[in-house]
Amino acid sequence: xxxxxxxxxxxxxxxxxxxxxxxxxxxxxxxxxxxxxxxxxxxxxxxxxxxxxxxxxxxxxxxxxxxxxxxxxxxxxxxxxxxxxxxxxxxxxxxxxxxxxxxxxxxxxxxxxxxxxxxxxxxxxxxxxxxxxxxxxxxxxxxxxxxxxxxxxxxxxxxxxxxxxxxxxxxxxxxxxxxxxxxxxxxxxxxxxxxxxxxxxxxxxxxxxxxxxxxxxxxxxxxxxxxxxxxxxxxxxxxxxxxxxxxxxxxxxxxxxxxxxxxxxxxxxxxxxxxxxxxxxxxxxxxxxxxxxxxxxx
Amino acid sequence: xxxxxxxxxxxxxxxxxxxxxxxxxxxxxxxxxxxxxxxxxxxxxxxxxxxxxxxxxxxxxxxxxxxxxxxxxxxxxxxxxxxxxxxxxxxxxxxxxxxxxxxxxxxxxxxxxxxxxxxxxxxxxxxxxxxxxxxxxxxxxxxxxxxxxxxxxxxxxxxxxxxxxxxxxxxxxxxxxxxxxxxxxxxxxxxxxxxxxxxxxxxxxxxxxxxxxxxxxxxxxxxxxxxxxxxxxxxxxxxxxxxxxxxxxxxxxxxxxxxxxxxxxxxxxxxxxxxxxxxxxxxxxxxxxxxxxxxxxxxxxxxxxxxxxxxxxxxxxxxxxxxxxxxxxxxxxxxxxxxxxxxxxxxxxxxxxxxxxxxx
Numbered sequence: 001x002x003x004x005x006x007x008x009x010x011x012x013x014x015x016x017x018x019x020x021x022x023x024x025x026x027x028x029x030x031x032x033x034x035x036x037x038x039x040x041x042x043x044x045x046x047x048x049x050x051x052x053x054x055x056x057x058x059x060x061x062x063x064x065x066x067x068x069x070x071x072x073x074x075x076x077x078x079x080x081x082x083x084x085x086x087x088x089x090x091x092x093x094x095x096x097x098x099x100x101x102x103x104x105x106x107x108x109x110x111x112x113x114x115x116x117x118x119x120x121x122x123x124x125x126x127x128x129x130x131x132x133x134x135x136x137x138x139x140x141x142x143x144x145x146x147x148x149x150x151x152x153x154x155x156x157x158x159x160x161x162x163x164x165x166x167x168x169x170x171x172x173x174x175x176x177x178x179x180x181x182x183x184x185x186x187x188x189x190x191x192x193x194x195x196x197x198x199x200x201x202x203x204x205x206x207x208x209x210x211x212x213x214x215x216x217x218x219x220x221x222x223x224x225x226x227x228x229x230x231x232x233x234x235x236x237x238x239x240x241x242x243x244x245x246x247x248x249x250x251x252x253x254x255x256x257x258x259x260x261x262x263x264x265x266x267x268x269x270x271x272x273x274x275x276x277x278x279x280x281x282x283x284x285x286x287x288x289x290x291x292x293x294x295x296x297x298x
Numbered sequence: 299x300x301x302x303x304x305x306x307x308x309x310x311x312x313x314x315x316x317x318x319x320x321x322x323x324x325x326x327x328x329x330x331x332x333x334x335x336x337x338x339x340x341x342x343x344x345x346x347x348x349x350x351x352x353x354x355x356x357x358x359x360x361x362x363x364x365x366x367x368x369x370x371x372x373x374x375x376x377x378x379x380x381x382x383x384x385x386x387x388x389x390x391x392x393x394x395x396x397x398x399x400x401x402x403x404x405x406x407x408x409x410x411x412x413x414x415x416x417x418x419x420x421x422x423x424x425x426x427x428x429x430x431x432x433x434x435x436x437x438x439x440x441x442x443x444x445x446x447x448x449x450x451x452x453x454x455x456x457x458x459x460x461x462x463x464x465x466x467x468x469x470x471x472x473x474x475x476x477x478x479x480x481x482x483x484x485x486x487x488x489x490x491x492x493x494x495x496x497x498x499x500x501x502x503x504x505x506x507x508x509x510x511x512x513x514x515x516x517x518x519x520x521x522x523x524x525x526x527x528x529x530x531x532x533x534x535x536x537x538x539x540x541x542x543x544x545x546x547x548x549x550x551x552x553x554x555x556x557x558x559x560x561x562x563x564x565x566x567x568x569x570x571x572x573x574x575x576x577x578x579x580x581x582x583x584x585x586x587x588x589x590x591x592x593x594x595x596x597x598x599x600x601x602x603x604x605x606x607x608x609x610x611x612x613x614x615x616x617x618x619x620x621x622x623x624x625x626x627x628x629x630x631x632x633x634x635x636x637x638x639x640x641x642x643x644x645x646x647x648x649x650x651x652x653x654x655x656x657x658x
Contacts, residue, residue, distance in 0.1 A: 053551055077554025084548035091411060092599040104542050105554040153545075157553065 002065040004029045004161045004195045005050060009059030012042075012049045018057065019045040020219045029160065030193040032184055034206045036230075037216035038240050043199050044085070044165055046216070050197060051082040051163050063161070077105035081159035083150055085166050089138050095149050096134040099124050102156035123189065124155035127182065144175035151179065160188065164198040168205065176202065180209040203257045207231055215239045231255040237263040319603050322596070326610040330391075333617035337387040341624045343379050353380040382512075388519045389511040390620050390634070391613040393579040394589075396526045398612025400571035401586025402593075402604050403533040403564045406540035408478075409471040411594070414586035415451075415572035418474060419482035423454025424576040426485040428506060429492045433499040443506075444522060444577035450485075451573035455565065457481045470547075509582035509635025511620055518578060525574040530609055532567030536560045537601040544599060582635050585612055588642045595649050615642065 005027040012020035020042040027033050035043040048054045049061060052068055061068045063080060071079070081102070090098075102124070103117045113121075125131045128148040133141065138149060147167065154162055164183070168176040186194035200206040206213060207227035215223045215230050217239045223230045236244045236257065243263040247256045339350050397415070405413035415421050427450025431437035437446060461477035462470070493500045506513075514522075539560030542550040547557060575582070593607045616634060619641050623632035 051548075051552055053548065072554075073556055074554040077552060080552075082548065082552030084546060084552070086546070087549045088409065088544065088546035090544035090599050092594050094598070097598060097600070098545075101541060101545060102553070104538070107538075153549075163552075 001029060003027055004064065005197075006062040006065070007059070010046075010049065010056055010061050011058035012045050012054050013057050014045075014054070018219070020049065022059065023219075023221055025214065025221060025224065027161075027195070027197060028212075029195045031211040032196045032198070032209055033212045033214060034210035035197070035199045035214045035216060036201075036203060036206055036239070037222075041216045041239075042219035043214075043216050045219075047082075047163055047165050047197065047199055051080065052076060074105045077157065077159070079159050080161045080163060081154045081157040082163045083154045083165065083167055085169065087150055089146070091139070093138050094135050095130055095138055095141070095152075096121065096125065098138050098149055099130075099134075099152045099156050102153040103158075105157065120156045120158050124152040127155060127186070128152040143170050144172070144178075147171055147175070147179065151183070155186075158188075161195040161197065162186075164196065166199050166201060168200065168202065176205055177208075180205055184209045203231065203236075204254075207254045207256070208252070227255050231257060319597055319600075323603075323607060323610070326607055326614070329614045330610050330617075333614045333621070334387055334391065336621050337390065337617045338380070338383050340621050341379065341383060343629070345379055349377060350380050353377050357384070385514060385516045385519055386511045386620065387617065388516065389514045389578055390616040392519060392523060392526050393511060393575045393582065394585060394613035394616030395609045396529060396571040396575035396612075397582060397585040398589035398608035398615075399530050399533050399605055400568045400575065401588075402590035402601065402608045403536070403540075403568040403571070404586065405590055406537070406543065406601050406604075407471070407561055407564050407568070408474050409544065410475060411591060412587065413475075414583075415568060415575075416482070416581075416583065416586070418458050418478035418568075419454045419480075419485060420451045420569060420572040421576055421581050422482040422485035422489070423452075423457075424448070424450040424573055425507065425581055426450055426489045426492075427453070428576075429489050429499060429503050432502050432506075433492055433496045441518065441521060444518065444574070447577035448525075448570070448573035451569045451576065454481055454485060455569045459565075506580050508633045509580045509638070510633040511579050511616065512631075513580075514578045522574045522578050525570050529567045529570035529574065530605070532570070533564050534602070534605050536564035536567065537605045540564065540601040541599075544601070580635065582616070582638060584639050584642045585615055588646050589615060592645065592649055 003026045007025040010023040037043045099121050213227050213230040236242045241263045243260045245258045249256050401414040424447040427446040431446040458477045458481050462473035539555045542553045542555045589612045590604050590608045593604050619637040620634045623637040
């Protein structure tokens with residue numbers, strides 16, 4: 001089967017500042033692929049490349065077997081949808097009107113919504129459990145409801161592949177789990193599973209939702225595979241600079257990351273624990289700390 | 299947030315919003331006809347309605363016969379008064395539509411609900427060009443002022459776009475607003491210094507600088523009308539893109555919108571509209587701000603409808619303002635630039651109050 005994205009030697013950057021280097025990756029259809037990595041590692045930039053906001057500076061990037069540069073904007077928007085990190089809430093729109101804007105690539109310039117449009121909007125509202133709120137102004141929604149409305153807009157776009165840039169930021173844990181479970185079970189009207197590529201920060205949620213994890217560091221892909229294959233103590237130290245143990249969830253068997261502290265360059269696993277908050281009241285110790293640390297840095 | 303009435307949370311009847319908008323459009327058109335009639339029948343001098351009807355009845359035949367100059371010849375004073383009301387009615391319709399649609403386009407492009415042509419320095423550019431033209435080129439004919447105003451708007455637009463791109467990349471709404479403020483201040487300074495330096499310019503400019511729909515004659519109106527039509531069509535053409543852009547540039551791009559093309563379309567339209575309006579009537583503030591904003595408050599944020607209804611309701615505001623200016627202190631008339639603000643401010647305040655109690 002043609003992969004959703006076939007990426008070979010891809011370079012991406014802003015102006016002459018390269019951010020993503022020589023990335024090779026296949027993203028299969030019907031899978032949830034989650035990009036993880038430390039801040040500034042290039043995962044959002046890679047997503048910008050996949051959504052054609054950045055032109056490849058080198059290498060090839062194919063969507064459904066065709067070079068992304070050969071697609072027209074509307075055609076691409078019908079095939080690949082994007083939910084950016086911080087979309088703007090326009091004034092005076094109801095939830096239904098907002099979701100209907102997702103039909104933009106399917107609609108003529110004017111013209112009433114077609115039955116297809118209505119069906120897609122109704123389905124998106126239903127999947128995101130927003131049908132009862134359809135007539136509410138978007139400004140009045142809570143953070144969780146608002147994020148569901150954006151997801152509904154992306155769903156209504158009817159693209160086979162959905163790109164989501166940190167869809168759970170600003171949500172509490174329960175809403176994060178709720179949203180990701182919904183995304184994981186998403187099916188298109190024809191019964192096939194949706195192809196989702198998401199950037200997520202919360203590793204345990206990523207492990208829970210992802211079929212495949214892609215770990216990035218310094219603009220390169222460090223590891224790809226199932227959550228079990230990728231989330232290992234060695235990789236967490238390399239990618240996040242995080243000292244952590246990986247346990248297994250007794251329910252479902254997902255790997256669970258248990259952070260122990262910040263990994264240091266060349267550190268051994270039995271390094272003493274870093275100061276924790278309870279040390280802070282011990283004020284006289286504070287001035288001493290920098291001088292003690294000083295020789296180590298030099 | 300907690301003051302929602304239960305009715306608003308029930309699921310909507312499909313198509314209800316469309317019907318609502320359709321009837322709003324009908325109502326707006328009826329308002330426009332009423333306002334145009336008021337503008338023709340009412341004035342500082344009271345004229346028998348029968349005379350007005352008679353003059354209007356002769357108009358098509360006379361225009362076909364020998365053009366506008368033939369019409370005004372050899373008429374009684376009442377008929378002449380009615381004749382003077384015809385071009386100003388057309389002017390108010392054109393200028394009102396141009397300003398309101400330009401404001402709608404500007405609010406969409408700059409993603410700023412307070413946007414109007416003044417925000418991006420377009421009116422300041424037009425005014426500066428007219429002043430320089432009056433002072434140094436000896437421009438006086440209406441078409442010369444029209445051309446100057448358009449050229450001034452265009453220069454301001456190019457400057458604003460150029461300055462906003464200095465940092466590299468495509469212009470952002472914030473960048474446009476900032477460079478618009480800078481360019482606007484520059485042109486205003488230029489205008490002030492020209493007016494102060496050459497006293498002769500001051501007299502004529504002072505007259506021009508008060509917005510008025512009485513200066514333009516029918517040939518001027520006819521010359522500018524195609525520009526206004528083109529401008530409205532351009533903004534309308536970009537309005538679907540504006541809907542997507544309202545969700546943020548990234549999402550609009552994801553929805554398949556060519557941001558650069560759509561912005562350029564709307565921006566060129568706005569330049570044409572504000573240049574044309576300024577040329578016909580001088581700078582008239584507030585129509586471009588108030589009308590699209592009011593439409594958005596009443597009908598929601600679909601730019602296609604905002605543009606269409608602005609094109610109908612802008613003329614209504616300007617016509618009513620003109621009529622009020624005529625009948626308030628007869629036989630003196632108050633210029634429409636003043637009465638627009640007097641009428642518009644209370645409307646805006648009411649809308650803002652309503653908006654606050656409903657929206658937040």
